[in-house]
Amino acid sequence: MTIDADTIRHLxxxxxxxxxxxxxxxxNIGPQHPSTHGVLRLVARVDGERCHDVQPVxxxxxxxxxxxxEVRTYPQITTIVNRIDWVAGYANEVPxxxxxxxxxxxxxxxxxxxxxxxLTEMARMASHLVFMASYPLELGAATPLFFAxxxxxxxxxxxxxxxxxxxHPNFNRIGGVKPAYGAGSSTRKMIQxxxxxxxxxxxxxxxxxxxVCDELEDLVAGNEIILARTKGVGxxxxxxxxxxxxSGPNLRASGVSFDLRRAESYLPxxxxxxxxxxxxxxxxxxxxxxxxxxIREAARIIVQAVDGIPAGPLQAxxxxxxxxPKGETYVRAENPKGEMGYYLVSDGGTGPYRLKxxxxxxxxxxxxxxxLEGILVPDIIATMGSLDFVLGDVDR
Amino acid sequence: MTSSPSExxxxxxxxxxxLVAETVGGEATVAFDAIKVVVPLDRWVDVHVTARDRLGLVxxxxxxAIDWANEVAVGDPxxxxxxxxxxxxTSLGDVTEGRRVTFSATVDKTSPVVPxxxxxxxxANWHEREAHEMFGIVFEGHPNLTHLYxxxxxxGNPLRKxxxxxxxxxxxxxxxxxxxxxxxxxxxxxxxENPEA
Numbered sequence: 001m002t003i004d005a006d007t008i009r010h011l012x013x014x015x016x017x018x019x020x021x022x023x024x025x026x027x028n029i030g031p032q033h034p035s036t037h038g039v040l041r042l043v044a045r046v047d048g049e050r051c052h053d054v055q056p057v058x059x060x061x062x063x064x065x066x067x068x069x070e071v072r073t074y075p076q077i078t079t080i081v082n083r084i085d086w087v088a089g090y091a092n093e094v095p096x097x098x099x100x101x102x103x104x105x106x107x108x109x110x111x112x113x114x115x116x117x118x119l120t121e122m123a124r125m126a127s128h129l130v131f132m133a134s135y136p137l138e139l140g141a142a143t144p145l146f147f148a149x150x151x152x153x154x155x156x157x158x159x160x161x162x163x164x165x166x167x168h169p170n171f172n173r174i175g176g177v178k179p180a181y182g183a184g185s186s187t188r189k190m191i192q193x194x195x196x197x198x199x200x201x202x203x204x205x206x207x208x209x210x211x212v213c214d215e216l217e218d219l220v221a222g223n224e225i226i227l228a229r230t231k232g233v234g235x236x237x238x239x240x241x242x243x244x245x246x247s248g249p250n251l252r253a254s255g256v257s258f259d260l261r262r263a264e265s266y267l268p269x270x271x272x273x274x275x276x277x278x279x280x281x282x283x284x285x286x287x288x289x290x291x292x293x294x295i296r297e298a299a300r301i302i303v304q305a306v307d308g309i310p311a312g313p314l315q316a317x318x319x320x321x322x323x324x325p326k327g328e329t330y331v332r333a334e335n336p337k338g339e340m341g342y343y344l345v346s347d348g349g350t351g352p353y354r355l356k357x358x359x360x361x362x363x364x365x366x367x368x369x370x371x372l373e374g375i376l377v378p379d380i381i382a383t384m385g386s387l388d389f390v391l392g393d394v395d396r
Numbered sequence: 397m398t399s400s401p402s403e404x405x406x407x408x409x410x411x412x413x414x415l416v417a418e419t420v421g422g423e424a425t426v427a428f429d430a431i432k433v434v435v436p437l438d439r440w441v442d443v444h445v446t447a448r449d450r451l452g453l454v455x456x457x458x459x460x461a462i463d464w465a466n467e468v469a470v471g472d473p474x475x476x477x478x479x480x481x482x483x484x485x486t487s488l489g490d491v492t493e494g495r496r497v498t499f500s501a502t503v504d505k506t507s508p509v510v511p512x513x514x515x516x517x518x519x520a521n522w523h524e525r526e527a528h529e530m531f532g533i534v535f536e537g538h539p540n541l542t543h544l545y546x547x548x549x550x551x552g553n554p555l556r557k558x559x560x561x562x563x564x565x566x567x568x569x570x571x572x573x574x575x576x577x578x579x580x581x582x583x584x585x586x587x588x589e590n591p592e593a
Contacts (some may be wrong), residue, residue, distance in 0.1 A: 058544065058545065059543075059544060059545035059546060059547075062545040062546070064554060066530075066555060067554055067559075067561060068561075070470065070471040071470055071471045071561060102428045102429065239454070240518070242454045242456070242491055243454070243456060243517050243518045243519060244518050244519040245455065245456045245457055245458070245519040247455075251491070256491050258491040258492070258494075262494070263493070263494025326475070327428055328427070328428070328430075328432075329428035329429065329430045330430045330487060330496070330498060332496070339457065341457065341458070341487070343458075343460070343485065343487070343498075345462060347472070347475050348475050349472045349475070350472075351471065351472065353462075353471075353472075353474060354463075356458065356485070358487070363456075363457075363458075363522075366521065366522045367518075367519075370518070395545060
């Protein structure tokens with residue numbers, strides 16, 4: 001068979017097209033990887049730098065808290081729920097306690113509710129500051145970490161001063177906040193109030209946090225590399241977000257003005273003046289920007305709460321042995337990561353019959369296969385980091 | 397603060413609850429500031445399509461189940477005899493008014509098969525996988541009904557009441573001792589909680 005010039009040209013074209021048909025490679029990211037905030041495994045099918053399909057594999061941190069709650073008493077469960085989202089441990093306690101209080105028909109005194117509100121906002125601040133530290137780090141900018149963590153430590157000092165714990169405060173009780181020792185027959189009952197100088201220290205710390213927000217904005221918003229890597233990357237449309245149950249700052253960054261602090265009444269937020277921050281494009285940049293503004297709003301709320309905190313008791317009268325009457329309810333709260341809720345079913349005993357824990361990060365990262373479809377490999381890290389999840393909150 | 401259906405005054409949520417029940421075709425109760433609408437299982441998917449499209453409940457919060465059982469391997473059995481069944485629950489909300497509704501359906505324990513909601517709410521995917529491994533409920537039509545948290549080799553459905561908690565079998569949890577009263581104080585005396593142990 002003779003080969004003429006036309007055939008050769010044709011053959012070479014065939015070989016070129018065969019070369020371009022590359023095979024997909026399966027790339028495992030994690031379970032141990034610095035950008036995964038815990039133990040998350042991503043199985044990515046990549047073609048060169050382009051990712052076709054990403055499946056998150058979760059469960060490495062699954063501790064079975066829903067089953068465990070069925071064999072614990074109500075006062076014991078606050079220690080468990082502290083460990084769900086450990087970056088904002090305090091905020092996890094409030095919706096659970098409020099759910100139990102609702103079933104019991106108990107309401108915490110106003111001062112206790114204000115203390116809960118102040119500490120919840122501090123937990124939000126601490127959580128968002130961790131994001132402010134870790135997200136630029138994942139994109140290669142190490143400096144913001146030192147600024148953000150320095151002021152986060154001030155906030156955690158305040159939390160520790162009140163509750164005794166930086167990460168796992170275990171400070172809420174049904175009907176109020178933690179009593180100090182002294183409920184015996186011969187000792188005077190002492191209820192732990194805010195430590196001396198707390199209100200002044202808080203005002204000072206809020207000034208410093210607002211200062212670091214400005215510094216972070218200069219450092220990050222003025223960084224062209226970060227802007228190039230986050231603007232227009234990982235866009236999450238609002239209709240997709242709600243269908244996956246994405247909540248909190250991630251939802252608001254997509255332009256949905258919805259905040260459970262406004263919609264629900266688990267804490268007296270209605271008497272506070274603050275803005276619900278929304279983004280425009282729902283990209284990684286908006287998710288960073290919304291969280292930065294939320295730190296500023298949290299500082300605004302805390303300063304108002306410190307100025308207006310009423311005097312009064314810290315504990316409502318409750319029986320010594322907590323038995324929650326038969327019933328079921330769902331209480332949800334705006335946690336730093338999004339909607340945190342507890343579906344509490346009681347059959348009248350000392351512990352729940354069933355406790356469904358709705359955690360924010362679980363739904364927030366279930367959207368990852370959608371977000372990472374067709375994305376470049378370096379953008380996996382940029383997109384994943386921008387969702388600000390904690391694996392304890394995913395796996396429960 | 398709280399209200400139950402037995403109270404004579406109408407709860408502010410009752411009107412909306414009735415509207416939801418009428419639109420989707422179910423029975424609504426309002427208790428403890430939460431709306432629950434019981435719907436028949438054979439219209440499970442229709443109910444959610446209606447809730448999403450006609451009531452604007454576009455936000456998929458969660459899906460889970462309750463195992464109602466009289467014989468429990470761990471924990472306390474319910475105080476009175478209950479009907480042996482799974483109760484399947486979804487919680488939906490809107491992102492404007494702050495409305496939220498829990499939908500509930502009864503699932504037979506002997507053949508726990510229900511249609512999937514993945515086509516209606518994308519977020520149902522992971523929640524149904526969790527309910528599948530934890531309760532053994534089969535979601536028909538689910539694209540990937542594998543274990544979510546547990547390894548594939550895991551046998552059993554941990555959140556079923558018949559599933560024993562092994563550490564509790566071996567040794568009773570000492571925490572139950574903690575709720576005994578302090579010496580010198582009667583148990584029914586109203587007080588704050590126990591001091592720290």
